[in-house]
Amino acid sequence: MSYPHRHEMETTTILSRYHGDPEALGLEGWLERGGYATLKKALDMQPDEITEIVKESGLRGRGGAGFPTGLKWTFMPKEPSSDRPHYLCCNADESEPGAFKDREIIRWTPHLLIEGCLIAARAIRADHVYIYVRGEYFPVTRTLNTAVTEAYEAGHIGDDILGSGWSCDLTVHIGAGAYIAGEETGLMNSLQGDRAEPWIKPPFPAQAGVFGMPTTVNNVETLASVPMILENGAEWYRQWGTEKSPGTKLWCCSGHLSRPGNYELALGLPLRDIIYDICGGAPNGKRVRAVIPGGSSTAFLTDDELDCETTYEGLMEAGSSLGTASPIVMDETTCLLKAMRRIAHFYAHESCGQCVQCREGTLWITKILRRIEDGDGRMEDFDTLYHLCEQLTGRTICVLADSVVFPLRSSLDKFRDEYEAHIRRDACTAT
Amino acid sequence: MKETEIHPAVASAQPYQLAEREEDTGLLFESEEARDRLRKVLSRYPVKRAALGPLLNYAREKRGWVSVEAMEEIAEQLELTPAYVRSVATFYTMYNLHPLGRHLIQVCTCIACHLNRADDVFERFLDETGTRPGEISEDGRFTVMEVECLGACGFATAVQINDEYFEGVTPEKVVEILEGLD
Ligand SMILES: Cc1cc2nc3c(=O)[nH]c(=O)nc-3n(C[C@H](O)[C@H](O)[C@H](O)COP(=O)(O)O)c2cc1C
Numbered sequence: 001m002s003y004p005h006r007h008e009m010e011t012t013t014i015l016s017r018y019h020g021d022p023e024a025l026g027l028e029g030w031l032e033r034g035g036y037a038t039l040k041k042a043l044d045m046q047p048d049e050i051t052e053i054v055k056e057s058g059l060r061g062r063g064g065a066g067f068p069t070g071l072k073w074t075f076m077p078k079e080p081s082s083d084r085p086h087y088l089c090c091n092a093d094e095s096e097p098g099a100f101k102d103r104e105i106i107r108w109t110p111h112l113l114i115e116g117c118l119i120a121a122r123a124i125r126a127d128h129v130y131i132y133v134r135g136e137y138f139p140v141t142r143t144l145n146t147a148v149t150e151a152y153e154a155g156h157i158g159d160d161i162l163g164s165g166w167s168c169d170l171t172v173h174i175g176a177g178a179y180i181a182g183e184e185t186g187l188m189n190s191l192q193g194d195r196a197e198p199w200i201k202p203p204f205p206a207q208a209g210v211f212g213m214p215t216t217v218n219n220v221e222t223l224a225s226v227p228m229i230l231e232n233g234a235e236w237y238r239q240w241g242t243e244k245s246p247g248t249k250l251w252c253c254s255g256h257l258s259r260p261g262n263y264e265l266a267l268g269l270p271l272r273d274i275i276y277d278i279c280g281g282a283p284n285g286k287r288v289r290a291v292i293p294g295g296s297s298t299a300f301l302t303d304d305e306l307d308c309e310t311t312y313e314g315l316m317e318a319g320s321s322l323g324t325a326s327p328i329v330m331d332e333t334t335c336l337l338k339a340m341r342r343i344a345h346f347y348a349h350e351s352c353g354q355c356v357q358c359r360e361g362t363l364w365i366t367k368i369l370r371r372i373e374d375g376d377g378r379m380e381d382f383d384t385l386y387h388l389c390e391q392l393t394g395r396t397i398c399v400l401a402d403s404v405v406f407p408l409r410s411s412l413d414k415f416r417d418e419y420e421a422h423i424r425r426d427a428c429t430a431t
Numbered sequence: 432m433k434e435t436e437i438h439p440a441v442a443s444a445q446p447y448q449l450a451e452r453e454e455d456t457g458l459l460f461e462s463e464e465a466r467d468r469l470r471k472v473l474s475r476y477p478v479k480r481a482a483l484g485p486l487l488n489y490a491r492e493k494r495g496w497v498s499v500e501a502m503e504e505i506a507e508q509l510e511l512t513p514a515y516v517r518s519v520a521t522f523y524t525m526y527n528l529h530p531l532g533r534h535l536i537q538v539c540t541c542i543a544c545h546l547n548r549a550d551d552v553f554e555r556f557l558d559e560t561g562t563r564p565g566e567i568s569e570d571g572r573f574t575v576m577e578v579e580c581l582g583a584c585g586f587a588t589a590v591q592i593n594d595e596y597f598e599g600v601t602p603e604k605v606v607e608i609l610e611g612l613d
Pocket residue numbers: 060061062063064065066067069072091092093094095096179180181182183184185217218219220222223398399400
């Protein structure tokens with residue numbers, strides 16, 4: 001390939017150190033690699049000490065919203081009473097189009113996730129962890145099940161963990177195909193045996209979450225990052241990234257790329273370097289036309305806008321968002337109207353239907369885009385689509401409705417010529 | 432692992448093997464194995480109702496799909512109304528409320544796969560199996576459906592066949608994949 005392969009020197013494999021190493025999968029191999037040593041360390045620490053280190057590290061939630069993890073843990077009550085136990089839910093429902101990082105973590109390092117869950121459970125004084133895995137992930141669920149069974153048998157989970165006197169259970173719960181079950185309140189409803197319908201906060205999870213008890217929901221990548229932070233300290237973690245976005249992040253790169261896949265990168269690299277140097281740009285010498293940087297719920301950037309810093313604040317400044325760090329790249333041959341219609345279809349399919357704006361709005365958007373695609377578009381459709389953007393923003397129970405507005409509004413703003421060409425029934429502007 | 436050795440912590444999350452399912456006869460919770468699974472699942476949650484998802488999964492695991500009778504049985508076991516069970520079961524996409532072909536072929540046509548010819552892959556699967564979306568092929572072997580993002584976007588097009596992932600699928604590879612299925 002003509003483009004220089006710079007990606008080897010750019011990646012920072014700390015979280016993903018053992019990805020690709022089959023020996024790290026089993027308990028024995030994991031222990032040889034120093035596994036569960038940090039859990040031992042955590043067992044000698046007070047819950048608040050653990051939380052403090054995570055807080056200092058500046059670790060932010062990797063599930064999409066980027067909420068500071070340590071701070072989230074401090075919202076939990078200080079002492080559980082016997083009738084109000086605490087729960088930790090690990091969010092492994094990964095269904096955001098573009099994201100495929102949590103699967104990779106479970107696939108290669110299931111024991112790392114278990115260790116992270118237990119340390120977090122200790123920090124928030126939970127005595128039961130539920131790992132909610134999306135139903136489609138059969139192969140990795142098998143991997144996780146084996147690891148959990150091994151860890152139970154070796155005394156790393158269960159009663160009196162490693163002789164510390166502290167007990168914590170862990171249950172793997174399998175979903176059944178619903179994106180909305182990834183939203184934290186939807187996840188908790190689903191876990192309780194209900195429809196995965198989000199609820200209006202308050203009550204917040206830390207007050208009354210799953211089974212009505214104080215609960216913390218964290219993403220797989222967030223929890224898997226905890227052991228290394230506790231092992232090496234907050235300062236160590238902060239050597240990567242920026243003040244507001246410390247550490248590393250798994251990037252899931254997909255779409256039209258020469259080298260798509262997962263890359264662990266220090267936060268703060270220019271997005272252009274990720275797309276071109278690490279992933280080799282679009283294949284076959286094509287030009288990049290558009291990028292959705294953080295998974296399908298984030299705003300489009302054009303090729304000219306790629307010189308932004310890949311941090312939570314940097315992408316916000318660029319008018320998009322880091323989301324799940326899952327850039328979907330579209331080359332010059334892509335019909336962006338069709339791509340947007342496909343994205344809108346996803347949200348229409350996954351809307352839980354509680355809020356009228358979301359249930360009807362996502363469907364209308366999909367239908368209008370389809371109609372324009374079929375050559376029956378009208379110039380007034382722009383007004384209708386912008387009006388729907390207004391109606392779907394900030395008015396609903398959860399932010400699924402807002403999630404479709406980010407890509408839609410940005411594509412209307414930035415690729416208006418594409419829509420107009422279709423409406424006039426000229427040739428599509430894709431080459 | 433034999434069924435009886437399943438650890439309670441993972442009893443509710445057993446991946447299924449559609450191809451090895453048992454004949455759809457009799458009651459689901461008659462066997463010792465099923466009652467063992469039920470006990471284990473119930474032991475993991477503070478409320479009975481939370482076992483609903485796991486039991487619907489169990490029904491699908493054994494039979495390949497979840498019938499109205501299976502839902503009624505589950506309702507009885509968990510002291511829920513059949514209507515409630517149905518309201519939950521219909522919310523999700525994976526409980527398979529209708530019988531399906533022996534191999535359930537789900538082609539991701541979501542955005543990243545869409546950019547990598549997923550629509551052509553989907554059409555090719557339909558053509559080669561001679562079915563329309565959701566239908567069972569005449570020989571009972573295949574059902575082909577579209578599915579939303581499978582979480583394998585970097586390896587597009589992603590296709591899930593029963594509990595297995597196929598990645599980097601192109602229309603040209605479809606025949607070979609089908610030939611590998613019994
Ligand atoms: C529609 C929707 C879908 C979501 N899906 C996921 C998901 O699949 N995985 C995830 O970790 N977080 C998802 N989230 C974010 C969660 O609500 C929650 O913020 C997150 O799990 C918290 O974990 P963190 O603080 O570690 O990021 C979703 C949010 C919304 C609104």
